[in-house]
Amino acid sequence: MSEQRVLEVSNLRKRFGDLQAVAGVSFHIDVGETYGLLGPNGAGKTTCISMIAGLLTADDGDVTVLGRPMTASSIGPKADIGLVPQELALYPDLTARDNLRFFGRLYSMGRAELDRRSDEVLDVIGLSERADDRADEFSGGMKRRLNIGIGLLHGPRLLILDEPTVGVDPQSRNAILESVERLSAEGHAVLYTTHYMEEAERLCDRVAIIDHGEIKAEGGRRELVERVGENDRLRVEVSGPTEAAVAKLSDLDGVVGVVGADHTIEMMVVDASAVLVEALAVVAANGATVSSVSVEEPDLEAVFLHVTGKALRD
Amino acid sequence: MADQASNRLRLGLSATGTIAVKDFRQRIRDRSIFIMGVVAPLVLALIFNAVFGGSDGIGENVTLDIGVFDADDGEVSDAFVETLSAIADDGIITLTHLETEPEARAVVDAGDVGAVIVLPATLSSSVEGGVDAVITVIGSVDAPITTQVALAIVEGFGANVARGSAAATALFMAGEIGPGEIPTVAAQAATEAPTLVMGEIPAATRQLDSATYFVAGLSIFFLFFIAGMAVTSLLDERRTGTLSRLLAAPIPSGAVVAGKSLTSVAIGLLSMAILVPASTLLIGADWGPVLGVAALAAAVVLALVAIMTLVGSVARTAEQAGNLQAIVGVTMAMLGGTFIRISGDGLLSQLSLITPNAWFLRGLSAMAGGGDPAQALPAVAVLLAMAAVTGSIGLIVVGRGLRL
Numbered sequence: 269m270s271e272q273r274v275l276e277v278s279n280l281r282k283r284f285g286d287l288q289a290v291a292g293v294s295f296h297i298d299v300g301e302t303y304g305l306l307g308p309n310g311a312g313k314t315t316c317i318s319m320i321a322g323l324l325t326a327d328d329g330d331v332t333v334l335g336r337p338m339t340a341s342s343i344g345p346k347a348d349i350g351l352v353p354q355e356l357a358l359y360p361d362l363t364a365r366d367n368l369r370f371f372g373r374l375y376s377m378g379r380a381e382l383d384r385r386s387d388e389v390l391d392v393i394g395l396s397e398r399a400d401d402r403a404d405e406f407s408g409g410m411k412r413r414l415n416i417g418i419g420l421l422h423g424p425r426l427l428i429l430d431e432p433t434v435g436v437d438p439q440s441r442n443a444i445l446e447s448v449e450r451l452s453a454e455g456h457a458v459l460y461t462t463h464y465m466e467e468a469e470r471l472c473d474r475v476a477i478i479d480h481g482e483i484k485a486e487g488g489r490r491e492l493v494e495r496v497g498e499n500d501r502l503r504v505e506v507s508g509p510t511e512a513a514v515a516k517l518s519d520l521d522g523v524v525g526v527v528g529a530d531h532t533i534e535m536m537v538v539d540a541s542a543v544l545v546e547a548l549a550v551v552a553a554n555g556a557t558v559s560s561v562s563v564e565e566p567d568l569e570a571v572f573l574h575v576t577g578k579a580l581r582d
Numbered sequence: 583m584a585d586q587a588s589n590r591l592r593l594g595l596s597a598t599g600t601i602a603v604k605d606f607r608q609r610i611r612d613r614s615i616f617i618m619g620v621v622a623p624l625v626l627a628l629i630f631n632a633v634f635g636g637s638d639g640i641g642e643n644v645t646l647d648i649g650v651f652d653a654d655d656g657e658v659s660d661a662f663v664e665t666l667s668a669i670a671d672d673g674i675i676t677l678t679h680l681e682t683e684p685e686a687r688a689v690v691d692a693g694d695v696g697a698v699i700v701l702p703a704t705l706s707s708s709v710e711g712g713v714d715a716v717i718t719v720i721g722s723v724d725a726p727i728t729t730q731v732a733l734a735i736v737e738g739f740g741a742n743v744a745r746g747s748a749a750a751t752a753l754f755m756a757g758e759i760g761p762g763e764i765p766t767v768a769a770q771a772a773t774e775a776p777t778l779v780m781g782e783i784p785a786a787t788r789q790l791d792s793a794t795y796f797v798a799g800l801s802i803f804f805l806f807f808i809a810g811m812a813v814t815s816l817l818d819e820r821r822t823g824t825l826s827r828l829l830a831a832p833i834p835s836g837a838v839v840a841g842k843s844l845t846s847v848a849i850g851l852l853s854m855a856i857l858v859p860a861s862t863l864l865i866g867a868d869w870g871p872v873l874g875v876a877a878l879a880a881a882v883v884l885a886l887v888a889i890m891t892l893v894g895s896v897a898r899t900a901e902q903a904g905n906l907q908a909i910v911g912v913t914m915a916m917l918g919g920t921f922i923r924i925s926g927d928g929l930l931s932q933l934s935l936i937t938p939n940a941w942f943l944r945g946l947s948a949m950a951g952g953g954d955p956a957q958a959l960p961a962v963a964v965l966l967a968m969a970a971v972t973g974s975i976g977l978i979v980v981g982r983g984l985r986l
Contacts (some may be wrong), residue, residue, distance in 0.1 A: 321830045340835070343593060347832040355823025361608060373600045374831035376593065418827065 272298040273335075274348075274426045274457035275320065280329035282315050282481075289315040291481040292329070297426065302448065302458040304472030306465065306568060312481035313461040314354060317430050320459070321351045334425060347375060350424030354431045356411050357418070360404035364395050364414050367403060368421050375422035385421055392447060393417040409440025416447060427451060428459045433467065445470060465569040477572055484575040492571045499524055499574065500540035501564045502547065504533045506556040513554035517547055525577045531559075536574050590834055597833035601841025605815060606848055618804050619853025620860065627797035628865055630921075646728045648735075649678040649698035651686040656706025662739055666699070675731070690720050696728025697721040699736060709743055790943070790950050794867040798946055799920035801857050802882060802939045805850050806911035809886035812839075812846040813894025813980065814903045821900065825984075835984050839977060843887050850883035870946055874955030878945040881965035885938040888973030889914075895979035914939050941965050 275297040282290040290312045297303045305313045318324035320331050322338050322345070331338040333345035358367045368386045377385065390396045393413040398406065403414060416432055429448065433441045448471055452458055462468055468475050469489055476486040485492055506513075514528035517535060522543040524536040533551065537543045540563040548558055564570075609615050650666055652659045663679075670677035678695050680686045686698040700718040702708075708715035717736050721729025753759045790798065816839065819825040828838050858875060861867040869875045893910050897903035915921065917930070918939025924931050934940035945961030 318826075321826075323826055323829050340829075343590060343832045343834070346830060349830065351827060351830040353823050353826045355826070357823040357827040359604075359608070359824065361611070362604075370600065370604050371827060371831070374597055374828070374833055376596070376832070 274299055274301075274333065275459065276330075276332045277316075277320060278330050280316060280319055280331065281327045282319060282324065283327055289481050290319070290326075293476075293478070293481070293483055294329075295476055295483065295486060297457045297459060299425075299457055300452060300455045301473050302452045302460055302471050304468040304475040305459070305461040305478050306463070306468045306472075306475050306572065307461075307478035308463050311463075311478045313478060314430055315481070316478070317351075317428055317459070317461060321349055321428055322346055347422070348425045350419035350422065350427045352416050352419035352427070352429045352432055354434060356415050358403050358411065358414055361402060363400050363402055364390065364406075364417075365399045367414060368418060371418045372421050377422060385423070389417045389421050392420065392450070394443060407437075407440075409436045409443070412436050412440060412444060413447075416444060420451070424456070426457045426459065430461050431463070432460075433462070433464065465567065465572070469568050475568060477568075477575055479572075479576045485571060489568065492568065493566045495571060495574065499536050499538060499566060499570070501566055501570045501573075502535040502537050502540050502544065503562045503564060504535070504548070504551060504558055505560040506531055506533060506551060506558055508556040509554075510556055513551045513556050516550045516554055520546060520550065523547070525573050527573060534573065536570060593832065594834040594837045594840070597831070597837035598840040598844060601828070601838060602844040602848065605842060605845040609811065609845065609849060615808065615849060615853075619808055619849065620856050623797060623800035623804050623857060624861055624864065626800050627793065627861065627867075630796040630800070631793045631865060646675040646731050647678065647695040647725075648675045648728060648732050649680050649686060649689055649695040650701065651680040651683055651698060652701045653683070653703040654701050654705040658706040658709045659701045662701060662705075665739070666735065669735070686720055690722050693722060693725075695722075696725030697732035699732055790947050791868060793861070793865045794869060794946065794950075795923060795943065797857070797861040797865065797867045798869070798943055799915070799918075799939065801854065802886070802918070802942050803911065803915040803920045805853065805883060805886050806890065806907065806914065808850050808853065809846050809883070810890040810894060810904065810907035810911070811849075812842040812887055813891050813897070813976075814900040814907070815845075816842050816980070817894070817897065817900040817903055829984060836977070836981060838984065839891075839980050843891060846887045846890075847883055850886065851879065854879040854883065868950070870949035870953065870958075871955040874949045874953075874958040875946070877955070877962050878942055878958050878965070881962045881969070882938050882942040884969040885965040885972070888969040888971075888976060889938065891980060892972045892976030895976045895983065919943060938965055938968055941968075 273296055277296065278294045280290055280293045281288075293312070293316055295303065305316065307313050315324065319326045319329075320338065322331075322340050322342050325340045333348050336342070336345045338345040359370070362370065365386055368389060369382055372382045372385065386399075387396070390399050393416060395406075395410060395414060395417070398410065403411060406414065412432060412435075416429065419427060419429070432448075433444050436444065445467065448458060448460065452471070458471075460468070460471055472489075474486065474488050475492060476483045477492070478484065485495060487495075510528035510530075510533055514526050514533060517523055517533065518526045520543060522538040524538065526536075527534045533556075535543075535547065537547075544561070544563075548561070551558055566574075648666070650663055652663055666675070666677050669675050678689065678698075680689065680698060683700055686700055689695050690698055698720045700720060702715060702717065705715050705717070707713075717739070719729065719732045719736055721732065750759070816825065819828065825838070829835055858867075858869050858879075862869065889910070890907050893906050894903035897906055914937045918924075918934050918937035920939055924934050924940070941961045941964045945958040945965075948957035948961065949955060
């Protein structure tokens, strides 16, 4: 195993009743690497993270953190992980500083170290001025930043961020993304789950596309986009119903995948110029009126569409 | 291996303390804890004591208002009335003399007296003639103890008559008296006042005064809800997401439950530490020896936290746990005699022994009237056993839930 390896996940499985939530997930993260788990809600991202952080017992498979096996009763490996849960895991009736101090003590941090790190982290997350205000007086974005700060406090080798930007305003989102970029530059290994394609593209060195508990594709952005090959992404804005058109479009030659949403139909096609006229005719014939058409470069969303046959937002 | 175990224990204890201190600070800021732990039991005890404390059937400080109607006015009935007057002079009863039987019934119906003893016109002649006589006790349904006391006095008189008859018969057999003197000797014996013997009251039958009884019972009733917060707080942390963060920390997961339980124990003890002197000062409660009360309070708080942990462990949400705990708390209070004193050996009395409420009150009762603190030890032992059994099961179930 590489000395640079921070996290090794192999063949992780978890079933809840009839639902196979995670079905044999394997990946690794090295020092200074930001790894993205990109998938829609319910794809199995949070279940994966829960097993990696030792919150959930896996049915099968192994997790090692810096070479040490992680289980629900592990103590040592947990000290190397900083978890930022999807929920705002903080105490609203405590101040920002008291929240940091409380969780810091659980990581056996001494008073002096705790004070020093609290100040540093408050600075990083931009809450130094509000350090002694109660968390329930904060905006949603400030709470999100404090949520991340708590995960950072003890200087973990691996930071796990589970959908950290859900429900925040664009300004706070940008601040959060900048923080993650800074941490990565400082050498932290980061496991980042999201269903926002643009976040994965911006932050992650490697991305795993996860759906129905399985990793469908994995690699760097360029590597993944190459999987789509020479395919084009054809985006048609429409008014009127899309369901009938989507069904017919998927039967056309040269169409790899089709997804319809309100006022939008997205297609992965082998050659946009060859299929465009026929596709627009099908749309018009099935009750929808075309308002605009665009042909776009493949991106991670296109990759997702290519490997799963559906859009990320579904 | 030993180092690992020692390190784990050190981390566990440290985390337990950290979580307990944080929770304690959070909860103590919440005024409802003070209201539930101190104000509510104190105020309700004041109200209960004012309403029920002096009435027949609940408090100990009952006034036994007994009336007597003497239709005989003979030697035997005069002796009986004199005996009643002597008891009244001792302050055990208040005696009302009534002129007619309808008047006797009327005062009972009106609640002016709890019971009236009606001495028939033929009482003296019947006793002297060796014939059965019937003394009637008219009792009020609202004054069962007074009625029982009146019946006991009458039964004591009957026993004296029987003893006098036996003595007269023996004297006749010995040739000391003639057959015509038997009724007279028997009547004389019957008119002798019974001998009263004062003895040590066994611990099991000592009783608390009503003020202490109510404040003690109500304090346990409200402590149930404080004790239940250990599990409801854990379920709340699950709902808000902070539980994930606690379990992701490098500490034994048991420390989370232990920290929560320790907080409830500390708050329970604190509320008792305030309530005992406050109730002594404000409503004159007499809890008994400090050492015994402290041991009982510690044991009952542990038992309540353990029971509520077990009850809450089957719930999936804090709301569910709160509802279940409320049901159990109220049931235990009713069975355990918080609202109505349970005495005797009946089914209810036996059932009460499954509740910590009853054992706490038994422990206090055992020390009442200047009893030794050691008298509370059986109750302390039972409460600790309850804590050990229910707590162990509860922690196992909660621990499994934490591991998912």
